Structure formats: C-alpha cells, structure tokens
Amino acid sequence: MSPAQLSRETLLPALAAHVLEQGLGGASLRPLAKAAGTSDRMLIYHFGNKETLISELLGYITGLYSGALDAALGSERPKTRQECVARILAEGSKPEMQAFLVLWWDIVAGAARGFPGYREAAQAMMTKQLTWLEGQMPEGDPDPAGGARMLMTMIEGTLMLSAVGHTDTALQGLLAGGLPPT
Amino acid sequence: MSPAQLSRETLLPALAAHVLEQGLGGASLRPLAKAAGTSDRMLIYHFGNKETLISELLGYITGLYSGALDAALGSERPKTRQECVARILAEGSKPEMQAFLVLWWDIVAGAARGFPGYREAAQAMMTKQLTWLEGQMPEGDPDPAGGARMLMTMIEGTLMLSAVGHTDTALQGLLAGGLPPT
C-alpha cells in the first residue's frame, strides 16, 4: 500500500508546504525530509544536492503562485485603477496569502544576494504578476501597459512598507497618488 | 599597545562591516569574531548571546544608515518631484550603497518573519528615510507630507523590482506615473 513511489514530483508539494511556513533561511535537509515523510538521504538521492532541491522547489512555488493568481481572476474587470489596486491588495491580505508574502521576502533577499535559483524565481513571479495586472487594468485605460507597471511599483512598495510596519505610510502614499485603496 | 579594550562599541563597527558584505543570514559567531579580531567566546561575553548581539548590531547599522542619509543632504532642494526621485535613486545606486541595499532585504525578510530586532531596525530606517524625503520635497509642493509618502512607496517598489531583475518594469512605472527618473 504505502508510499506510492517517491519522486521529485511527489515530494515537492510537501517540501513547499514546509518552507511556506518555516521559511527558506533555516530550511535544512532533515526537517524538510521529515515534513515530506522521508529522510535527508532520500532528498539527496532524488535531487542530487541541496542547491538543486531549493532551485526546483522555488520553481514549484513559482507555479503555485502563478496558479493562485489565475484562480483569483475576477469575472469582470475593475472599473478604475484604484479599484484595481484595492483588489490586488485585498488578494494579498487573504490569510492563505500571508505565508506566500512572508516567504516572498526570503526570496527577494536571496535574489539580491545572488543565490542560485532565487533571482529566476523572483523574476518569474513578478512577470506573472505584471501580466495578471495588465489583464486587470480597467477597460479604456489610456495607458494600460504603463499604468500596470506604475500600479505594480506602488503595490510592491506598499507590500514592503507593510512588511516592516509602515502600512500607514504606504496607504497615505496611495492616497496622495490618487489611489485610495477604498 | 595592543587592542584598546574591547567593548560593544569598539566591536560593532567591525561586526557591521562583516554583515554588510556577508549578510545576516549566515552570520555566525566564529566568523563574526574573526572579522572583529576576537573570539566567539568574547562576543558572548560582551553581548550575552547571539540574539542581543544581532539586535544591537541592527541598531548600530540603523545609525550608519541614518548618518549616510544625513551626509547625502544636498545643499539646495530639488525643484520637482521627479528630480527628487531621481536624486534618491541616484543615491541608492552609488557603489557604497550597494552593500546596504543587499543587506536591507535580509532585514526586511527578518522583519516579515518576526525575528527579534529586525522589525524595529527596519521601521527606524524607513522612518528616517521618510523624514529625509520630506525634507527633500520641492519647495511649494502642494502636498509635501502625502507626496513624500507616495514617492517613498514608489521608490521602495522600484528598489524591490530592481533587486529581482525587474528594473525596467519599475522605470516604466515611474515614467507612467509622471516621474521619469531623468
């Protein structure tokens, strides 16, 4: 009966769940293995070494994030830019998104420091989010492409300020930018 | 002759230099001690434990950052908001600021995950930067307080996107927001 043949594919979901709640910084083989119901020995067997494990894991998490964005596609598009911002910020404040957000800063830190795999993952996530945002821009917006990039920049700034306890600063910034997040 | 009495104060500069180039993630006592010309034994002696060492170190680095901002105060204020943004982005792209920026994402990640000391440090740095920015707002700006917060949000978003290789996205966003960084 028992474990239907372990492989990278069957392991990744459990590994992702673990880093989503424990972070990437302290992720080490034995706890990861335990979370996946196996041993460090087998993680190395399946992935070769920790570095590729993390890289593949980041790729898998990128896919998770992408899927979450797709699932969050509303049926009708927002009417205004501020409604657009409000919607994506609301998306980010959902409880199931919290783990993603916290992990995100681990990924950014790794990308800034040049860790293998981090930059690619971060870049992919941002590209996905940008595409999503472009699709969410109000119909008839004078500059959807540029507008999406402006909103993107504001949103990322807001998320970062929120992460360090400067939520008010960000919200007042949005307000002054004509984007009251309703 | 030799080492003029070690203490927290004399140790912190060397410790800060070390984490500025090596990061906070992998910072462990022996390498830190070596960088400061001491032993792990003495670091514990002077700081009690690693956690307080890191906290005090973050406080010290906050001071460094604050001083760097003060030193970057131009004699005359920018004429427009975009000049203001351009100036602070130019400040951030100076080579001596790179180490700060990379370390910054470590701090944000730690703050997001609730590590002791990280959030306070990050918050203090953002407060300082906000104050600095307010002082840099163009004379006669219709809404200096709100404007500073908006620029702040845009700037932090820009820095984050740059950190993960989406510099273009951010610059086009600034452009679409009427803030071409010259």
Place this chain on the structure above:
DNA sequence: AGCGCTATGTAGCACTCGCTACAAGAGGAA
C-alpha cells in the same frame, strides 16, 4: 601583600549541517 573584579584564552559539549559509504530488498531481464 592579599583580595576581588574584569577581561581573556583554551577546551570542550551537545547538537546540527550537507553529504556519503555500505548494505539490502524489490522487481525485471536473461
């Protein structure tokens, strides 16, 4: 001189880290 306090060195502990050597079971191929 004797005492006590502060600063430091040397060793070491118990633990975790990534990774490996070695053996063994399972299943298919000959």
Place this chain on the structure above:
DNA sequence: TTCCTCTTGTAGCGAGTGCTACATAGCGCT
C-alpha cells in the same frame, strides 16, 4: 535461477553551531 538496476535504510563523517566550564593574567583597592 542469476544478474542488474532502482530505491531505500542505517550509520557515520567532518565541519560548523551557540554556548559554557575552567583557568589565568592584570589591575585597583585596602
């Protein structure tokens, strides 16, 4: 059967982790 490959378990290695026990040198105070 015999062999071979794939997968897994057990045990361990060498290095690094935060931290501590113990000894000791130097200094000022009485």
